[in-house]
Amino acid sequence: MFLLQISLAIDCYELKSDLPNITINDTNIDVNIKSHSIIDVIQELVFEYAETFYKVRIPDISFKSGNMLFEINDAKVSDLLIQNVSGMVADQDIFVSINQLFAQIKFEYVFRQQVYPYGSGTGAGIMDLIFDVKAVASAKLSVQCKDFFEIEKFVPQLFIDKFSLQLPDANPFLQAMIMIVTKMFKQVANEMLSGVLQDLSLIMNQNMFKMQPLNFVDPSFATDKRYVNFQLGEKLNLKMTGQVCKFDKTKQRCDGLQKLQELQVPLNRLNDPLSFSISIQALQSVITQINNQSIYTLNMTLNSVVNTGIIATYQTQNGGACSLLINCYAKVVKRSYDNIYDAVCMKIAKVLSGEIEESEINKINELFSQYYNSIYSFGGHTAQNQIVVYLAQHWVQIGMKLLNNGSVDIE
Known part of the structure; x- marks a missing residue:
């Protein structure tokens, strides 16, 4: 036999952060792919x-x-x-x-x-x-x-x-x-x-093992995709931390990761070929990093999940207070042939109370379309005909279909 007989030294990339040791209790994104x-x-x-x-x-x-x-x-x-x-x-x-x-x-x-x-x-x-x-x-x-x-x-x-x-x-x-x-x-x-x-x-x-366990929106805005669970059976289940952080390329460090409240991952899951649950905490980390990285002053707090979306409080650029309904949607982003991920974007769907300029709503929605949590789920699916379900208090679930006949659905 003429086998290659390659002997490869194990070289593990280790992400430097304020949250170096993670466990399944740090799950804020839960991905399920049917067998x-x-x-x-x-x-x-x-x-x-x-x-x-x-x-x-x-x-x-x-x-x-x-x-x-x-x-x-x-x-x-x-x-x-x-x-x-x-x-x-x-x-x-x-x-x-x-x-x-x-x-x-x-x-x-x-x-x-x-x-x-x-x-x-x-x-x-x-x-x-x-x-x-x-x-x-x-x-x-x-x-x-x-x-x-x-x-x-x-x-x-x-x-x-x-x-x-x-x-x-x-x-x-x-x-x-x-x-x-x-x-x-x-x-x-x-x-x-x-x-x-x-x-x-x-x-x-x-x-x-050499890859950075991050999905990048830009060189500094990244989602932590370190795995805390991997199970293959009737379905493939992946659990990740899912927080957004600020990446320093020189130091190879991601700042802004926090020890968050432990949340019970939803037991009921959508029946789509690909589905994932994302916590309100992971979504809030997007807003935190928009502020921390001086992208925009966004005084917004995601408070709770209701049947129609996420209730948020917001202080406008003029100093006024208002209550907003935030919706989520997914899009497939392809940076290169081996870097395909799902972006979970937020948008202001409705003003529940208070006043806010239409131009400010448009500005925030534009920001949310550019800065988001990103989930690596191997590609091969489409954002068309997606299902979005809002679960009580903490979680948003999104279901997606597979691509058909080699069709393309990417940003």
Whole structure:
């Protein structure tokens, strides 16, 4: 076997803050993805992360075919086409099938005869493959790196259906041996790609562990997305702190996180493929940071949740007091192919008492559309036809549907 045998040192990103040690009691965002929807999300992720294979370095390989010794150097995936992704969730395992993938591997080679007349040569080659991948995987809250989840198990199998080899620079002797050589190269290609797949979970974990556990609206306005719970069963449940903080890139520190009141996460959840609950405390942290970062003077307090929205008190720019009804809505924001999140925005829906200028309402709603809590939920869903439910006192729930037929719904 020509497995990559990568040994990766664990390098965990640790967020510096006033709240370094978090537990499930610090939950202010609760995300639920139905098990049958997880496969749809995985399908989106497979397409999104396909370009990762172009960056994977395949180790140089030496092997024998008859009396000839081959060395393959600088091998890389130059083309990859993914069409069919399917799967299922059973207990805590995810089973994934990716059928009829097409891959092209370009490489340099050296060959030497080990018997008389001791011929040798060099050249460039191309391998074209159509193959299937079957894999079983599971994930959990990481023990190695707190505040992250990790891929715990990843067992892939690869089956090559069709294979072709091109050696356009080969000398006449090697061309005469092409059928024998092709059979050996097919075995090598199988083991090369199996090695890449085998170490994919290690690479993905290491990449995740290095990422900042934050979603950014701008370089300083960020939502803390450290995980305090990760459970996979009939649904995927993620719990996060969800507060907004001020990020200092130089110090790698997020200021403004607080020990908040412990709230009971709602037991009743929406029946949508993706749903999440966000607390009034997490929403209030948006207002706090708008003030702390001198974006705008926003003297607003979110008091309680009623059936129609959130009751807030507000001191206007003229010093008057009024009572407002705040509504929430979600939008999908895509910063890059691997940075897709849901923005939970607020807006003033109604003035309940007191007076406030229409221009001031418009200014605040514009701010709320730009500064918000952001929730990472892997993408693959749409903000269209969303459901928003206001639960007594502390929580807002939002339900979202999956994308259909490759449609796009992003900001």
